[in-house]
Amino acid sequence: MTPLINCAIGIDDNGTILSVTTPDDPDHAGILSDARLADRLQQMPSHTYLIPGLVDLHIHAPQWPQLGKALDAPLEEWLLKYTFPLEAKFSDIGFATEVYDDLVATLLAHGTTTAVYFGSVDLEPNVVLAKACLKHGQRAIIGKVAMDHPETCPDYYRDATPDDAISLTRAFIQTLAELQAGGQLLVHPAITPRFVPSCTDALLEGLGDLARQTGCHVQTHCAESDWEVAHVKERFGKTDAETLAQFGLMTNKTILAHSNFVTDGDMDSIALHGSAVAHCPLSNAYFANAVFPARRALDRGLKVGLGTDISGGFSPSLFETARTALVASRCACSGTNPNLPQVERGTGEDALTTTEVFWLATKGGAEACALPVGAFETGRQFDALGVRAGDVTSGFRVHASDSHQDIFEKLVLTANVASLSHVWVDGVQIDTA
Ligand SMILES: [Zn+2]
Known part of the structure; x- marks a missing residue:
């Protein structure tokens, strides 16, 4: 499993994923600027990682x-x-x-x-x-x-x-x-x-x-x-x-x-x-x-x-x-x-x-369960979590020496409920407070 770095996930009004691009992709910059112009761009804060729900x-x-x-x-x-x-x-x-x-x-x-x-x-x-x-x-x-x-x-x-x-x-x-x-x-x-x-x-x-x-x-x-x-x-x-x-x-x-x-x-x-x-x-x-x-x-x-x-x-x-x-x-x-x-x-x-x-x-x-979720791939529904590193109540900590693979493994093995900063289902952010 390769983590995607600085990727953009485009979704439609029904929460269906239309595109998944990284900065290397020729469409990436255009997708970002279109979303920004339409006031539909949501950027993750630093040290926050996006995973499927x-x-x-x-x-x-x-x-x-x-x-x-x-x-x-x-x-x-x-x-x-x-x-x-x-x-x-x-x-x-x-x-x-x-x-x-x-x-x-x-x-x-x-x-x-x-x-x-x-x-x-x-x-x-x-x-x-x-x-x-x-x-x-x-x-x-x-x-x-x-x-x-x-x-x-x-x-x-x-x-x-x-x-x-x-x-x-x-x-x-x-x-x-x-x-x-x-x-x-x-x-x-x-x-x-x-x-x-x-x-x-x-x-x-x-x-x-x-x-x-x-x-x-x-x-x-x-x-x-x-x-x-x-x-x-x-x-x-x-x-x-x-x-x-x-x-x-x-x-x-x-x-x-x-x-x-x-x-x-x-x-x-x-x-x-x-x-x-x-x-x-x-x-x-x-x-x-x-x-x-x-x-x-x-x-x-x-x-x-x-x-x-x-x-x-x-x-x-x-x-x-x-x-x-x-x-x-x-x-x-x-x-x-x-x-x-x-x-x-x-x-x-x-x-x-x-x-x-x-x-x-x-x-x-x-x-x-035969439902189109569980991964960031075009055609699936955008059900996702934001997982934040570094919070004192969260066991999930990232250090400068950590590779992307290290961060992924730490997330899986140490994240807890306090680490979850965002929850989306069908592209709609859920208020879990
Ligand atoms: Zn049972």
């Missing part, structure tokens, strides 16, 4: 009040003990409005310009979340969570029937279209079976049909933990990925959260379908007891991006998630058990690099 592929919006706590139980217990009771509370619209306003504002302040959200089971709170994204100007993909299995979902928090879940999902898709009628689409709907264990066969089949009919995004969890993998194997005699494909839920707009335990055959199938993985390294440390084989996935041609997995992950920051992905990969590749000789300790694969985790947080995430 961050794409978070996996967030549970109604788990926001739980961030940073309740991480003492395995997945199947955690859902019933803490998470389902909390998510059910969002049928209180006043509560949902307050929490979602805070969540969207906080994520934008942390640089998440595109957020992929699981909502909750009821319809109305998901509309509240969509309105919060539109109000604050955050690009989003949102799903009404579908879960109807009476053996794995509590009576107080599930769709009563498969038909209920499907018709509410249809209604949500319709409501989002009406909310944005005539305008540029900022918030997109996703068909969202929570995961195979929480859905009946009839629901999985119905949602697969809906995906085919509407062409909407699909999001779900896949092969997250030993428990989940064993549950699906026992019920269907297949892997999670095979089961999702069988029900038509593996499309070129499907985002599979986690996917830690996918087989090589699953990876090939995911790549063939054009589906993507949301790698959530922080929550994997709590709930997966394994590290996602990111190197193998990239080598096999899978689309991969990053997810905070709020609140299975305790950080709202995709910068921190990228660093966790880096550390997790290094641990997996070099190994963790000091009692083993070095050659037997790890996978022996090459660990992810700083450049690669930045790519996962930006362009990789954008490709995974």
Whole structure:
């Protein structure tokens, strides 16, 4: 990745990038003077660096009040003990409005310009979340969570029937279209079976049909933990990925959260379908007891991006998630058990690099969710961050001896919320104060 020095990015009124030029480009001076004459030139202050906005592929919006706590139980217990009771509370619209306003504002302040959200089971709170994204100007993909299995979902928090879940999902898709009628689409709907264990066969089949009919995004969890993998194997005699494909839920707009335990055959199938993985390294440390084989996935041609997995992950920051992905990969590749000789300790694969985790947080995430963002290239939307070096509250410091590559690596590894001076979505600067 080569940093562009003193570049100019030309955008139109819709925030679409029309040109990216550097001083060597013959058009550069003309583009700058035209923009200046039209009073449309915005120049970055010194020691402020422009990067694409961050794409978070996996967030549970109604788990926001739980961030940073309740991480003492395995997945199947955690859902019933803490998470389902909390998510059910969002049928209180006043509560949902307050929490979602805070969540969207906080994520934008942390640089998440595109957020992929699981909502909750009821319809109305998901509309509240969509309105919060539109109000604050955050690009989003949102799903009404579908879960109807009476053996794995509590009576107080599930769709009563498969038909209920499907018709509410249809209604949500319709409501989002009406909310944005005539305008540029900022918030997109996703068909969202929570995961195979929480859905009946009839629901999985119905949602697969809906995906085919509407062409909407699909999001779900896949092969997250030993428990989940064993549950699906026992019920269907297949892997999670095979089961999702069988029900038509593996499309070129499907985002599979986690996917830690996918087989090589699953990876090939995911790549063939054009589906993507949301790698959530922080929550994997709590709930997966394994590290996602990111190197193998990239080598096999899978689309991969990053997810905070709020609140299975305790950080709202995709910068921190990228660093966790880096550390997790290094641990997996070099190994963790000091009692083993070095050659037997790890996978022996090459660990992810700083450049690669930045790519996962930006362009990789954008490709995974099939949206034209994540890079400064003509035809993509201008979603961007200004990152300032030298602020006392920011860990991001630049010294005279630093090369451009040094500055880039420091930015990825040390920038924090206090380093972010500007946030744009669709070319519109967001007030994150
Ligand atoms: Zn999740």
